[in-house]
Amino acid sequence: MNLLIKPFKIKQKSVIPGFGITMGFSLTYLTLLVLIPVSMVFLNSAKIGPAEFWEIASSERVLASLKISFSTSFLAAVINVIFGLLLAWVLERYTFWGKKLIDGLIDLPFALPTAVAGISLTTLYSQNGWIGKLLAPLGIKVSYTPIGIVVALVFIGFPFVVRTVQPVLESIDLEVEEAAACLGATRFQTFYRVILPELLPALITGFALAFSRALGEYGSVVFISGNMPMKTEITPLLIRTKLEQYDYAGGTAVAAVMLIISFILLLLINIFQWWASNRHKVS
Amino acid sequence: MAGSIPIQIKTAKTTPAERRAVKGSKIVPVILTAIAILFFILMLIVPLISVFAKAFEQGANLYFASITDPIAWKAIKLTLITIAITVPINTVFGLTAAWAIAKFKFKGKNVLITFIDLPFSISPVVAGLIFVLLFSTSHGLLAPLLNAWGLKIIFAPPGIILATLFVTLPFVAREIIPLMEAQGTTEEEAALTLGASGWKTFWLVTLPNIKWALLYGIMLTAARSAGEFGAVSVVSGHIRGLTNTVPLHVEILYNEYKFSAAFAVASLLTLIALINLIVKNVAHWKIKQQSKI
């Protein structure tokens, strides 16, 4: 075959018109609304200077908030993977009354404003709320504790897992399961050895999406957490508090830490999805 | 905040429920279904119902008084203005970005998609902060300019609109890109060979094919514009009757222990969310019908 060295081209030729104008507009808009504003965080952090930046980032209150944010987000994401998988499984594999309704309502946490979710959950789980009342005799307090944060984060995160697992579960060829059954595998063995490995990439993606969403969540948590510094203060709230105290440098430094974490997560998700979609391909 | 998973394009086939591979025990499905339904009711239905229950706890009169209160009305008005501005702008952006990404092959496409997704992965508080850092009249990068011209963006409606534009930027694009990619370019090519201009091709061929996903994307943008809390809260300054949107008004009422009033206003936002879900399911169903060919 004849290998030609061709000049570097950004775009392949196409008869479809309008690339220049649509691309130009999109890039301009993205630059003005996203890239420049987001870069402000790093620009301002750079102005602070590394020593002071480190001092802010490693202060006790910031570290405590990061610890709370990470631990509650992680726990919520784990719970979401378990129940998300369960819901996706039940919706895809079983028929029961009201299934369509449940399927249609799964996305409610995406659609419901977080402030509404926040006040609703707080009221439900406070000591005289519908659910809090039942838990109080058992000595379990939810609202204004880290458990409350987890509840809010489970609420806002579980559609991610359901919606990433569902299509994969649907696309698994039933013949594969039938083949496993013909070869003598029990139902559980089929699930564990055949289905679960297929679902794993989707589960991990769902976990990462729910986790990264939980880390940044503000509206629903701010009501239920009680916002006690060192105990139930999540990182986004700490940024907000610093801003209200006109501590712009402090707020920006913490925001920079959060942004870097978000970027790393985003990068990992992308790399992972790329890997997952290519791993069984013949190169 | 509300991320979005684009409507899945599914192909019709026998559902697994219709074709049981193995006759397993009948108890396991029942138990699993029961747990799933219980979780669903506890996590979703109860909070949903409680919004309306709390809203009407003190009677219908207080409910209507709360949502017709002049300050509530001002908040609703500001929210409507925000929607009226963000929806058209981000719809145009979504369409142009989707056209460039889905209909052409070019280098750096994935980077572009990542940038479009960026607002999803940034905490809403940080989304608010970045506009404070740019436009604050005391600390912002553009403070000298703004002060010279006497412009106020932060703690004023323009800041709210900017922050809302930022957080709702990905919705339309993310809904229509996968669909446009799946549809490919042959229908557009067919239109071009039949002599249609680029604009007519878009208007008569592309748009009708994506209208349901587009509608849902627009609906998501509108709902999110109405419900955005974190980012708006940072840039608004909570000036009653001036920079309060509906969710901020809910927060103020709640913090003042006016629970019924807070839930009354919150119920309006919940209704929008429910309408959103209905639109989504109709759109989903329509797209499925379309892709059955």
Place this chain on the structure above:
Amino acid sequence: MSIEISNISKTFDSFKALNDINLHIQTGELVALLGPSGSGKTTLLRIIAGLETADQGSIIFDGEDNTGKSTQDRKVGFVFQHYALFKHMTVFENIAFGLRVRPSKLRPGKEAIKKKVHELLGLVKMEELANRYPAQLSGGQRQRIALARALAVEPKVLLLDEPFGALDAKVRKDLRRWLRKLHDEYPITSVFVTHDQEEALDVADRVVILNQGKIEQIGTPEEVYDNPANPFVYNFLGNVNLFHGRVHNGKVELGSFKSSPDNNDQGRDIVSYTRPHDIEIKLEPEGKEFIGSQITFIRAVGPVVKIELVRLDNGEYIEAEISKETYRKLELKEKQTVYVRPRDFKVFIPEDYVI
């Protein structure tokens, strides 16, 4: 309208899809571009339509250079492989599309469009389906609507990309015959792409055989089938038996009949190609050129009996087709040893040197 394709080359990334293609298509001709997948046939068709731009070369319609023209200005009718019907439009709207999108000055009136669409619906025999949507049609019906839509703009050239590729065998044959008839009645210059040799030989006035971006042969169906220019064409146009051998003193020697092996240095390796129906089977060797073979498989379905044999001298495989009459006369059975000879063959020397 005649089409003059000169020196067309096209490269995708590092893949050379077309390499210096020259082809002249006469007014009113029905030409098939035939080749395996990846041979560049669809790319060539898309370049003629203006859907793809060639890296070099020119496309001339009736003496007018169209190389730089956009698809819209070329006035070609293009039928896509998967029809590319507009899903959200009815059959009527699909066919009317090309007329409706014309600039208002050139656009026919509503009545004129309606008349034209119904005329075309009549042509493709689908008058009663005008208000259906593409989803409600069968594959063959969609194909005919796609054709009617392309014809609505009264193109000077009709281009069809694998027009019958997605249809089942029966519908395919019907549509093939119909397309041939249509072309006889409305002799528009037409080019269609196919990977099915039977289809190309059956429908086209001339066949262009492409392989790896190059034209291997151009000719009428008879020419290319009876006189393939090279082994590729021979292979591509039907089943074939290979006999390896040598040239010696100007004579061809095959298999075990190399009479003077000591003169090897003078000989050249050759390959002879024979179609299965050109294999003669006898019960006894009636000459030196007969090769002893054992029958391994017989299929006697239909008028032609298919027989598979293995040569006794070198174990090579031979496929033969004989008439039922001959088969009955010879009373052939599996495992039986018979003698075969290529009645007619074509010899290629592996340096592309043709005797």
